[in-house]
Amino acid sequence: MAEKVFLGFPRQSDRAGVRNHLLVLCINGLVAATAIQIGSSLSHCKVVATPYGRGQYGPDKECHFRQLVGVGASPNNGAVLVIGADRKSADDVAAAIAVVSHSPIEVLTLDDTHQDALELTARAIRKGATMIRELSRARREPVSVSQLYLGLECGQSDASSGLAANPLAGAVADRLVDAGATAVVGETLEWLGAEHALLHRCVSVEVGRKVVQVVAAREGAVTAAGVDLIGNNPGQENIAGGLSTIEEKSLGAVAKTGTRPIVDMLDFGQRPGPAGLYLMDGPSFSPESMTGFVASGTQLILFTTGPGNSYCSLLAPTIKIGANPASCAYLTEQLDFNGSNVLQGLQSLDEAADALFAAVIDFASGTLTLGEATGQGSECFTRIGASL
């Protein structure tokens, strides 16, 4: 098996970072454009700017706050510059991030500048520049693989996903768990019809009960809304690729959970406990699902696709893998790993999984994914309710 160490940026209170950027975290849509302007004037920074931030209430507000804090506390952030409209809500987010992360945090708001967005921009560029310069002093150090927390996602699946790409991702999840690391699989609706494949691996009856509960809740919501899943999930691209029903898609999708015990079910964006394999209750739309992973602390995401899918997380380098021979031949600047030999029976799953595990270590150590190299990446906050 591949080596058990990667080169990362150790953190005092969390898993090591596989990247070390400044996060410009805009917590209020009123200044989102300002934050994007700030980010465009700085190098080595990432901008996450929620379009929301006011008029939310109840569980939706809590879920949004959890995402903001989780994204801010990502171990891949060496420092965070919080941009807000009002001082109080910005300080609340910063304080909650500081509970989880020891990375330096600064806060700037419109309140500080008498509502002058241009003045806010100027101050943030000055502040950000000094933070980035300080970040650049950090050097990578050997870190145990056990500090890795990997998200497993699939998007635009076809039959090659269930046959080879997802089993390959699952085999890597097994290797990570065996090395003492942590992995998470989301997209609740894509366990529908495959619950039996997950249930017998849950560490307790209680965890199994949660799996059945969350799937039933989403199935109930779909039924109540009178939505025909065909065309939605499986989507049109899934159907073109040969998938006929949600059960079929699910059975292929859960292959990326591998074979190890399921430790617990996480709420959307919730941080995991002890090392091992987790499930996360969340939406099936990849951008939202992946932001949930990032908010829960994943440093890297393995993303399998059939015909191709260029979407990447902004903060967690997203390793794209495919097994459809045509897509792998065609998308040489999108897919980071070619699993088509597994589909064609020319390479064993174990051999390919060893190679993919080594690639994960390599990307964790600083090699850019193709998505990073092409400047792809964003974060997409999920909503579970309407604004006031």
Next chain:
Amino acid sequence: MFHAYRSITLSSLQTKIGWDAVQIAPDDDVAVALRDLSGIVRVRCSDRIEKIALLELIPFGHKFAFSDLAAGQEVRKYGAPIGRLTRSVLAGQHVHVHNLKSQRAKIRGG
């Protein structure tokens, strides 16, 4: 657009292995095409190869019935049910959204 380049690329691939399709689990009712298929094809079933005559073109990644199946019957893939047939299907026929329906998240009248 995707179909166009896929067909061109796949037609240039040599058959390096001894089968054209796979039956994933031993009790599956369908096999999955590993390339665009027509005519008599070889299906890998566990540790043996079986020949089957396709009754229509089966695109890469799509399924065909491995034996004659009755309307209303559950169809198995990955060793588990993936839906129920809305009409009968002969061995070698395409099994997809036109004749297979999910048994979950059913809407009224659906």
